[in-house]
Each structure stands twice: as C-alpha cells, then as structure tokens.
Amino acid sequence: MPKRINSTVPVILTMTCLFSFSALAALPTPSQQNQGIKDPGVQNGQARAGGALPGLNPLEMKFFSSSRERFQNIDAVQNGLGPRYNGTGCTTCHAWPSVGGSSPTHNPQIAMATANGAQNSIPSFINLNGPVRVARFVKNPDGTADGGVHDLFVISGRSDAPGCKITQPNFDAQLANNNIVFRIPTPLYGLGLVENVSEQTLNNVLASNAPLKAQLGIRGHFNVNGNDGTITRFGWKAQNKSLLMFAGEAYNVETGATNDLFPNERETDPNCQFNHQHPEDTTDLSGINNSGSPASDYSSDIVNFAAFSRLSAAPQPASPTNDSTHGKAVFNSIGCQLCHTPTLVTDKSTYTAQNNVSFNPYSDFAVHAMGSGLADGVTQGTANGQEFRTAPLWGVGQRLFFMHDGRTTDLIQAISQHASPGSEANAVIQNFKSLTPQDQQSLLVFLRSL
Ligand code: HEC
Ligand code: HEC
Structure with a gap:
C-alpha cells in the first residue's frame, strides 16, 4: 500500500542527478534499471492526441x-x-x-x-x-x-x-x-478547455486541501497579468493570458x-x-x-x-489496467495530486458541448517554487526565478522529453528532479522514495497511461 501523507516529515533531498549537456543527446529510451523500477518508456502506436474536441458542430x-x-x-x-x-x-x-x-x-x-x-x-x-x-x-x-x-x-x-x-x-x-x-x-492539445476554466474554479482548487498542503510545504500562487490582475495560465511559468x-x-x-x-x-x-x-x-x-x-x-x-x-481535444489516456489504476491511487495518496490536480471543470462556453465539461489536465495552473535544481533565474510576471507552472501531465505517456528545459527522457529522473533545496515538492518526493518498488512502478505505469 502507498505510504499515507500524514505519516511523513518533509525532508530536503540533495539532487541525485546533475544537469549535464552530454546526457541531452541520448535517444529517448526506457530508463535504466533504477532500484528495480523502470520508466515503461514512450507509449508507441497510434497518437492518442491531435483530433477535434468531441461535440463540435x-x-x-x-x-x-x-x-x-x-x-x-x-x-x-x-x-x-x-x-x-x-x-x-x-x-x-x-x-x-x-x-x-x-x-x-x-x-x-x-x-x-x-x-x-x-x-x-x-x-x-x-x-x-x-x-x-x-x-x-x-x-x-x-x-x-x-x-x-x-x-x-x-x-x-x-x-x-x-x-x-x-x-x-x-x-x-x-x-x-x-x-x-x-x-x-x-503540447497544445485541449488548451481551449484550460482557457475556459473560471478564475473562481482555479482559486478554489488552489485553496483546497489547505492543511495537507501546509503539512507538506506546498504553497503555490497564480501568475497574473499586470494590466488587469487576472490569472495567466500558458507557458512554463504561466506567463501568458x-x-x-x-x-x-x-x-x-x-x-x-x-x-x-x-x-x-x-x-x-x-x-x-x-x-x-x-x-x-x-x-x-x-x-x-x-x-x-x-x-x-x-x-x-x-x-x-x-x-x-x-478546438483540439484533450489527449486520450490508455484504457486502465489493474496496474495503472493502482498507480493512480498511489499518485493521489502521496501528494502528487496536490499540485497536479487531476480534474477541472470548464465555465460556460461559446463552443458546442463545452459547457461545464470536466477534463483531466493534472495541473492546478499555479506556479510553485521548485528549488535550486530546477531554477532558471528568469522572472516572468509574478513567477520568480525558481517558480514554474505545475506541468500538465495529460499526454505524458507519449511524450519524449521532460521538464522545462528537456533535461531528461526518463520519468524517474523527472520525478527526482522535483527535489532540491527550496522546492515545495520535497516532502512529496520523499513520500515517493519511501514507497515500495512495486508502488513506484505502478505510479510510472499510470503516468505512461496518460
Ligand atoms: C522553436 C520552437 C517553437 C516554435 C516554432 C513554436 N513554439 Fe510554441 N512553444 C515553444 C516553447 C519552447 C514553448 C514554451 C514557452 C515558454 O514557456 O517559455 C511553447 C509554448 C507554446 C504555447 C503555450 C502552451 C501551454 O502549454 O501553455 C502555445 C499556445 C504555443 N507555443 C503556440 C505556438 C504557435 C501558435 C506557434 C506557431 C506560430 C508556435 N508555438 C511555434 C516552442 C515553439
Ligand atoms: C509542488 C508541486 C508539485 C508536486 C507536489 C509534484 N509536482 Fe510534478 N511538476 C511540478 C512542476 C512545477 C513541474 C514543472 C517543473 C519544471 O519543468 O521545471 C512538474 C513536472 C512534472 C513532470 C514532467 C512533466 C513535463 O511536462 O515535463 C512529471 C512527470 C511530474 N511532474 C510528475 C510528478 C509526480 C509523479 C509527482 C508526485 C511524486 C509530482 N510530479 C509532484 C510540480 C509538482
């Protein structure tokens, strides 16, 4: 069983893998054995993204x-x-x-x-x-x-x-x-849905689970447009309206x-x-x-x-298996979901069949401090040099490169890179590291099913 959140103490981890330019040249392949766990790798076959939103006239x-x-x-x-x-x-x-x-x-x-x-x-x-x-x-x-x-x-x-x-x-x-x-x-799939989530919904999501977030050191805030003060949500730092x-x-x-x-x-x-x-x-x-x-x-x-x-559709996840369903439960129990919000609901829409639609971006569209290991020193709007938008995880199953600078092709690295001094994700990554290898593996299978 996954370790429960309330039994954890935030721990600051040192980075296990330093950014190296030579590593960037590697072909996207499934990861090396890593304490028995392995990124299942890019899900081949037909692209599960790129079509039109269902219900368009x-x-x-x-x-x-x-x-x-x-x-x-x-x-x-x-x-x-x-x-x-x-x-x-x-x-x-x-x-x-x-x-x-x-x-x-x-x-x-x-x-x-x-x-x-x-x-x-x-x-x-x-x-x-x-x-x-x-x-x-x-x-x-x-x-x-x-x-x-x-x-x-x-x-x-x-x-x-x-x-x-x-x-x-x-x-x-x-x-x-x-x-x-x-x-x-x-990726640009499904972003009409993201554009059409109300400010109120986003604010409610960020304010939810406050005690748990506080316990784990997760804060986050929205990047906002300087002129009208509304939430901006596009780009790695949510810098664009x-x-x-x-x-x-x-x-x-x-x-x-x-x-x-x-x-x-x-x-x-x-x-x-x-x-x-x-x-x-x-x-x-x-x-x-x-x-x-x-x-x-x-x-x-x-x-x-x-x-x-x-007008494009959200990426389609693969059909669930016992393993991916278990991985999803692990994801939701160790705190990943506190930033990577599984479900959001759209506002009323001009487009056909898009009113109050629920969809699964796995992001709160807020920016979070991600520590010295990911910091890029660039300020955009109200996002500072170490803050990034929670990367939406839909479509991750078929993605080749991860993190804002594409430093890895391996989901295990993507997860461990969340932890470095100053990162809001440190306690959650400690939870991940405390899981049994089987639970870690199920979580990776779940991510590759998205
Ligand atoms: C040379 C590569 C490149 C080209 C060409 C390019 N983009 Fe992008 N696109 C990026 C990068 C890099 C980002 C992330 C930018 C950032 O956050 O600083 C991005 C992000 C975006 C986003 C934000 C999506 C999100 O998740 O929030 C949109 C929308 C977008 N691009 C549209 C376009 C359109 C339209 C064109 C053609 C005019 C285009 N891009 C051409 C590299 C490119
Ligand atoms: C404090 C908020 C937070 C928590 C908790 C968190 N993440 Fe993230 N995640 C982010 C941010 C922000 C990024 C983008 C960071 C960057 O690119 O520098 C990200 C990126 C990712 C990516 C790469 C996506 C891409 O588009 O490149 C994966 C995969 C991921 N997270 C999985 C997880 C998993 C699994 C967990 C739980 C073990 C988790 N995250 C916990 C905020 C969080």
Missing part, C-alpha cells in the same frame, strides 16, 4: 480542420520568416505525437540551420536526438535582468534573403558564462512573423527587412484561401493557430 469542425492545416504552414522570408528565428513554422516544435504536440524524435532545428543556403552553426545544446530548444539569456551584459528569448538562427545566406549579414549570438560565450537557460515546447496572445507572441518570437498582436520586427537591421508592409500576418480581407471554412480563410494566421489549439 459542422461549422466548428470545418474551422478546426482548416486551422489545423494553417498551423502546419512553413514560412519562407517572403511570408514573414526571420530575420531571426528558432523555427520556420509552428510544427517545427509542436509536432509529437501528432500536429500540435511537443518535440519530435529528430530535432528539425538541425536541418533548418542550413536550409535554403543559410549558414548557421548549430549551438552545442541542439542535438539531432535531443529536444527542440529555445534559449533565454538570464542577464544582460550590464548585469541587469534579461530573461528574453534569443533566437538561434539568422536568415543570412538564405537564397530568399540576399544582402542580409546579421550573425547568430555567441552561444558558446553564454554557456561559458552560465548565462543561458532553455525551454522545450509544451490566452492562446491568441501566445500564438501572436510565438509567431513573432519563434518564426519572426509580425502580426496584429506583435506588429514590429524584433531585429531591425535594414539589410534584413524584406517585407516592408507590417504586420506580415493580418485579417485576409479577400478570404480567397478556399479551405472549406470561410471563417478560417478571412482570419489571420494567429487567429487560426489559436483556434486549432482551442
């Missing part, structure tokens, strides 16, 4: 299909790529186990570095078998806080960017100065395309501006795309990208 269904097509567009310079970029389209990064997911098995950033004549060198933290990564610098050269994304690649040398000569940042120097941190893509906001920012920051939400180029070198009209993406007044959905045709790319995510 025919017009919504057409909007979903067309926006899903639009989401797969790859940009060249004439459509808005660059001058600096991390990816040439949303599916560079949101691709696994199907369109809209996370990092694929082979990192497309490798081929992209030299596509169309580009001459980018590949930073040492980007590997063919490693996760897609986005880099942030912690501090500016003058010591003030940076925290922003610095794109890996430039369009210089590409056949569609004649005369552009800008160069990549010096990533080796940033690595040597310990000034660089990474983020991997999060809505799917449309994230799509607009990603289009500008990751691929370099200006749009109605982020209308200006980030790189202003005059020799690298090829589209003189901004925003590069806006409402299409002609609506001539003929995708089968006039709503999609008239809408900007970013509206389509947000719609694809908003």
Whole structure:
C-alpha cells in the first residue's frame, strides 16, 4: 500500500542527478534499471492526441480542420520568416505525437540551420536526438535582468534573403558564462478547455486541501497579468493570458512573423527587412484561401493557430489496467495530486458541448517554487526565478522529453528532479522514495497511461 501523507516529515533531498549537456543527446529510451523500477518508456502506436474536441458542430469542425492545416504552414522570408528565428513554422516544435504536440524524435532545428543556403552553426545544446530548444539569456551584459528569448538562427545566406549579414549570438560565450537557460515546447492539445476554466474554479482548487498542503510545504500562487490582475495560465511559468496572445507572441518570437498582436520586427537591421508592409500576418480581407471554412480563410494566421489549439481535444489516456489504476491511487495518496490536480471543470462556453465539461489536465495552473535544481533565474510576471507552472501531465505517456528545459527522457529522473533545496515538492518526493518498488512502478505505469 502507498505510504499515507500524514505519516511523513518533509525532508530536503540533495539532487541525485546533475544537469549535464552530454546526457541531452541520448535517444529517448526506457530508463535504466533504477532500484528495480523502470520508466515503461514512450507509449508507441497510434497518437492518442491531435483530433477535434468531441461535440463540435459542422461549422466548428470545418474551422478546426482548416486551422489545423494553417498551423502546419512553413514560412519562407517572403511570408514573414526571420530575420531571426528558432523555427520556420509552428510544427517545427509542436509536432509529437501528432500536429500540435511537443518535440519530435529528430530535432528539425538541425536541418533548418542550413536550409535554403543559410549558414548557421548549430549551438552545442541542439542535438539531432535531443529536444527542440529555445534559449533565454538570464542577464544582460550590464548585469541587469534579461530573461528574453534569443533566437538561434539568422536568415543570412538564405537564397530568399540576399544582402542580409546579421550573425547568430555567441552561444558558446553564454554557456561559458552560465548565462543561458532553455525551454522545450509544451503540447497544445485541449488548451481551449484550460482557457475556459473560471478564475473562481482555479482559486478554489488552489485553496483546497489547505492543511495537507501546509503539512507538506506546498504553497503555490497564480501568475497574473499586470494590466488587469487576472490569472495567466500558458507557458512554463504561466506567463501568458490566452492562446491568441501566445500564438501572436510565438509567431513573432519563434518564426519572426509580425502580426496584429506583435506588429514590429524584433531585429531591425535594414539589410534584413524584406517585407516592408507590417504586420506580415493580418485579417485576409479577400478570404480567397478556399479551405472549406470561410471563417478560417478571412482570419489571420494567429487567429487560426489559436483556434486549432482551442478546438483540439484533450489527449486520450490508455484504457486502465489493474496496474495503472493502482498507480493512480498511489499518485493521489502521496501528494502528487496536490499540485497536479487531476480534474477541472470548464465555465460556460461559446463552443458546442463545452459547457461545464470536466477534463483531466493534472495541473492546478499555479506556479510553485521548485528549488535550486530546477531554477532558471528568469522572472516572468509574478513567477520568480525558481517558480514554474505545475506541468500538465495529460499526454505524458507519449511524450519524449521532460521538464522545462528537456533535461531528461526518463520519468524517474523527472520525478527526482522535483527535489532540491527550496522546492515545495520535497516532502512529496520523499513520500515517493519511501514507497515500495512495486508502488513506484505502478505510479510510472499510470503516468505512461496518460
Ligand atoms: C522553436 C520552437 C517553437 C516554435 C516554432 C513554436 N513554439 Fe510554441 N512553444 C515553444 C516553447 C519552447 C514553448 C514554451 C514557452 C515558454 O514557456 O517559455 C511553447 C509554448 C507554446 C504555447 C503555450 C502552451 C501551454 O502549454 O501553455 C502555445 C499556445 C504555443 N507555443 C503556440 C505556438 C504557435 C501558435 C506557434 C506557431 C506560430 C508556435 N508555438 C511555434 C516552442 C515553439
Ligand atoms: C509542488 C508541486 C508539485 C508536486 C507536489 C509534484 N509536482 Fe510534478 N511538476 C511540478 C512542476 C512545477 C513541474 C514543472 C517543473 C519544471 O519543468 O521545471 C512538474 C513536472 C512534472 C513532470 C514532467 C512533466 C513535463 O511536462 O515535463 C512529471 C512527470 C511530474 N511532474 C510528475 C510528478 C509526480 C509523479 C509527482 C508526485 C511524486 C509530482 N510530479 C509532484 C510540480 C509538482
């Protein structure tokens, strides 16, 4: 039987595994024997994610299909790529186990570095078998806080960017100065449900089980939008308010395309501006795309990208087995569920069949202090340098890379990385370590069933 929560004393653990860049190159394989327990590994077979929300009406269904097509567009310079970029389209990064997911098995950033004549060198933290990564610098050269994304690649040398000569940042120097941190893509499935949970529901969930949380040292708070004070919920630090906001920012920051939400180029070198009209993406007044959905045709790319995510279904868990059902009980008894909230209920929705729907993201969408071992030193909104949003665990069964920087492919490592000085999860991870190997194994089987 799993150890009960009330019999535990919080214990601060030292990190058992230090972050090493060489480990990042490893292929995603089931983990080594670890005191007899083993991550069952990526669940192969058909992708259990990527379809439409159940219950959409025919017009919504057409909007979903067309926006899903639009989401797969790859940009060249004439459509808005660059001058600096991390990816040439949303599916560079949101691709696994199907369109809209996370990092694929082979990192497309490798081929992209030299596509169309580009001459980018590949930073040492980007590997063919490693996760897609986005880099942030912690501090500016003058010591003030940076925290922003610095794109890996430039369009210089590409056949569609004649005369552009800008160069990549010096990533080796940033690595040597310990000034660089990474983020991997999060999956976009089912996020319309997340967007449509009311503030009240989220507040109630965070306030629930207060005595237990206090006993285990779990606090957490929401990241909030500076202008209106409402909860923000998207991104590794829950730094963004809505799917449309994230799509607009990603289009500008990751691929370099200006749009109605982020209308200006980030790189202003005059020799690298090829589209003189901004925003590069806006409402299409002609609506001539003929995708089968006039709503999609008239809408900007970013509206389509947000719609694809908003109308997509939650990942489907595998059918329960005795082992996974037992693992779920273990998960709920040692305190994982106090952050990874199994069930939330949506508010009333404009979309068909989405009112008061209960769904299973396994997150409270709050940010928690995760200790010195996971800290990245980046502040976003009210999330400080060691706080992260409880990562939603739906779809984890088919995910290849884990934690904000993709430091591991192994669920056992993902769990043990929760523990380091200052982490709110220390007592719960101690509970995990005190379980019998059989209970630990069932918990891993349960996670891979999600
Ligand atoms: C180069 C890789 C890359 C590309 C290209 C990319 N993304 Fe992302 N995406 C990320 C990363 C990394 C994160 C996590 C960002 C963070 O928290 O700092 C993310 C997170 C998101 C999220 C938040 C999801 C959540 O769980 O809260 C949304 C929405 C999103 N991306 C949409 C898009 C859209 C739309 C596009 C295409 C315009 C796009 N992304 C292109 C890497 C990428
Ligand atoms: C104090 C809150 C908290 C508790 C308790 C907690 N987690 Fe987490 N979990 C997080 C946060 C925050 C992250 C993201 C951390 C990061 O990426 O740096 C995370 C990430 C994960 C991930 C990786 C998901 C991904 O998308 O990469 C797994 C798997 C996971 N947790 C499982 C567990 C299990 C199993 C337990 C119980 C033994 C547990 N967690 C307890 C907050 C918590």
